[in-house]
Amino acid sequence: MMTGRFRLPSLSLDDWPTLRKRLRTFIVIGFINTGATYVLFLLANLVTPYQAAFTISFAAGVVFSAYANGIWVFQRHPRKRDVVAYAVFYILNYVVRLYLLVLLVERFTMPEYAAPLVVVVVMIPVSYLGANLILGDLVRERKR
Numbered sequence: 001m002m003t004g005r006f007r008l009p010s011l012s013l014d015d016w017p018t019l020r021k022r023l024r025t026f027i028v029i030g031f032i033n034t035g036a037t038y039v040l041f042l043l044a045n046l047v048t049p050y051q052a053a054f055t056i057s058f059a060a061g062v063v064f065s066a067y068a069n070g071i072w073v074f075q076r077h078p079r080k081r082d083v084v085a086y087a088v089f090y091i092l093n094y095v096v097r098l099y100l101l102v103l104l105v106e107r108f109t110m111p112e113y114a115a116p117l118v119v120v121v122v123m124i125p126v127s128y129l130g131a132n133l134i135l136g137d138l139v140r141e142r143k144r
Helices: 013-045 051-071 080-107 117-135
Strands: none
Touching: 013 051, 013 117, 051 080, 051 117, 080 117
């Protein structure tokens, strides 16, 4: 029964294989998503400033990620409200990523083509936690 309340996960040693498998799949999907959105970023950056190119590629990546992680990592099709919650989480995530991107490019003079890759690596733990909270079933009871 869904109470709408979050609870701490009760994990046992039997849960670790599932967690490891989920994390591996999340990372594989992340590599695919990163590769595709990076190519999109490079293409968009040919005709738009790097900030706009980043925004376009980021939005495309969020949509792909919500469905791919829901289906292949957490073995369920996301509901509309899950996708909306995922999008809201990623809007906040986007603000942090864009700030990091601008900081790397403008303050630390990192090349525009390299900075998005560093941002992705730095944000992996935050992204997994958010995906698990929204799409996963380890910390929230779900109707079965």
